[in-house]
Amino acid sequence: MVQIQVALDVVEPDRAVRIAEEAAAGGADWIEAGTPLIKSAGMDIIRRLRKIFPDKIILADMKTMDVGAAEVEMAAKSGADVVTILAAADDAVIRQSLLSAKKYGVRIMVDLISFPDPLARAKEVEVLGVDLINVHVGIDAQMTGVSPIETLKKLAAETDMEIAVAGGLTPETAGEAADAGADIVIVGSYIINSDNVTQSAADIRKAVDLSAKSRAPAAEKKSKETEMIEIFKKVSTSNISDAMHRKGAMQGISSKNPGKKIVGRAVTVRSFGGDWAKPVEAIDISGPGDIVVIYNGDRDIAMWGGLATLTAVNRKLEGVVIDGAVRDFDEVQKSDFPVFASNVVPNAGDPKGLGEINVEIICGNQTVNPGDYIIGDDSGVVVVPKERAYEIARRSEEVWKREKRLFEEIKNGKTLASALELLKWENKK
Numbered sequence: 097m098v099q100i101q102v103a104l105d106v107v108e109p110d111r112a113v114r115i116a117e118e119a120a121a122g123g124a125d126w127i128e129a130g131t132p133l134i135k136s137a138g139m140d141i142i143r144r145l146r147k148i149f150p151d152k153i154i155l156a157d158m159k160t161m162d163v164g165a166a167e168v169e170m171a172a173k174s175g176a177d178v179v180t181i182l183a184a185a186d187d188a189v190i191r192q193s194l195l196s197a198k199k200y201g202v203r204i205m206v207d208l209i210s211f212p213d214p215l216a217r218a219k220e221v222e223v224l225g226v227d228l229i230n231v232h233v234g235i236d237a238q239m240t241g242v243s244p245i246e247t248l249k250k251l252a253a254e255t256d257m258e259i260a261v262a263g264g265l266t267p268e269t270a271g272e273a274a275d276a277g278a279d280i281v282i283v284g285s286y287i288i289n290s291d292n293v294t295q296s297a298a299d300i301r302k303a304v305d306l307s308a309k310s311r312a313p314a315a316e317k318k319s320k321e322t323e324m325i326e327i328f329k330k331v332s333t334s335n336i337s338d339a340m341h342r343k344g345a346m347q348g349i350s351s352k353n354p355g356k357k358i359v360g361r362a363v364t365v366r367s368f369g370g371d372w373a374k375p376v377e378a379i380d381i382s383g384p385g386d387i388v389v390i391y392n393g394d395r396d397i398a399m400w401g402g403l404a405t406l407t408a409v410n411r412k413l414e415g416v417v418i419d420g421a422v423r424d425f426d427e428v429q430k431s432d433f434p435v436f437a438s439n440v441v442p443n444a445g446d447p448k449g450l451g452e453i454n455v456e457i458i459c460g461n462q463t464v465n466p467g468d469y470i471i472g473d474d475s476g477v478v479v480v481p482k483e484r485a486y487e488i489a490r491r492s493e494e495v496w497k498r499e500k501r502l503f504e505e506i507k508n509g510k511t512l513a514s515a516l517e518l519l520k521w522e523n524k525k
């Protein structure tokens with residue numbers, strides 16, 4: 097039977113234990129002390145997991161790169177059954193790890209993460225005596241859309257080693273992995289960041305236990321663009337800003353029609369001092385999915401009002417973001433059209449025709465290029481550069497999931513400080 101391994105990639109040991117208990121109840125067979133958890137809590141977390149789960153396989157995700165014998169000994173003596181060594185480590189490290197593993201009665205899993213030629217390296221380590229290999233796409237690489245499944249399929253056809261697979265697996269891809277020949281399906285984020293860990297572990301269990309024949313045909317693969325837009329619609333601007341390491345948020349611009357969220361691509365406009373010619377001309381070259389993003393440089397003269405709003409509604413624009421002022425507030429509000437701006441005033445400027453459309457602009461102190469992704473909600477507006485949009489979308493989804501899980505923990509009686517073991521994590525610099 098394919099084994100399910102839950103990867104405890106959190107840094108708070110108490111949370112890790114709670115999640116492990118919930119995941120075990122949902123059918124996880126192996127419990128992994130994830131690398132971040134080991135770095136945070138050391139070997140104590142292995143001892144603790146061993147005690148709580150005497151009958152489960154405990155994996156120490158050491159990702160050892162050097163001094164294999166000592167690190168394997170340490171994990172083994174703390175109660176681990178399996179210890180990971182990086183495929184990128186020198187052969188000498190792998191040999192030493194295997195010797196130590198034999199001495200202390202544990203197994204070595206070699207992790208192919210980021211190895212340029214994983215299939216060739218897998219064959220080499222098999223010759224060295226390794227019998228457990230992990231086809232692994234790391235979390236950061238996953239965010240760019242890389243998956244482990246194709247490598248898994250190739251490796252399964254060529255090796256007798258037991259194969260584990262990891263890399264952002266969900267029930268759908270875990271099922272694919274089982275069909276492709278995985279013996280151990282490793283799942284982190286999908287389970288540990290779920291607001292129902294037990295159910296999510298059970299979903300994975302069910303997916304891998306289905307035979308390939310009884311599995312529903314895989315849904316058609318979405319384009320990256322579709323996937324990204326769906327994610328941006330689901331997450332908040334706060335999630336996105338977190339995913340961008342607090343970058344991307346426009347300053348001084350807020351929703352003038354609260355409750356309306358926008359997700360779309362920027363049509364940029366630079367205009368000056370209330371000149372509304374270029375902004376309204378930009379509406380005519382925009383359509384569904386577009387957001388006109390305007391720098392006007394004057395907060396006291398409106399360059400957008402009720403008539404521009406109606407035109408934008410008719411052309412089915414996604415919204416407008418203005419570093420400047422709007423007027424006709426009652427009409428804007430009645431329209432329900434998403435307008436984000438820095439100010440509301442009654443007086444308008446003139447259509448002089450100064451400025452440019454679809455050039456790089458600064459809006460709310462953020463650089464915006466034509467085609468960049470703009471997301472606005474009641475917390476404000478963020479700009480995501482088009483070149484990094486897919487990665488940022490995936491990362492913001494991880495932030496969203498993690499927060500959902502934390503909401504559950506707080507609903508169940510934790511405080512935010514206790515859930516995150518905050519006292520321990522205050523900046524000590």
Ligand SMILES: O=C([C@H](O)CO)[C@H](O)[C@H](O)COP(=O)(O)O
Binds near residue numbers: 105238
């Ligand atoms: O090993 C892992 C990663 O390198 C962080 O330590 C993860 O445990 C592994 O990738 C599984 O987690 P997900 O990819 O989030 O499913």
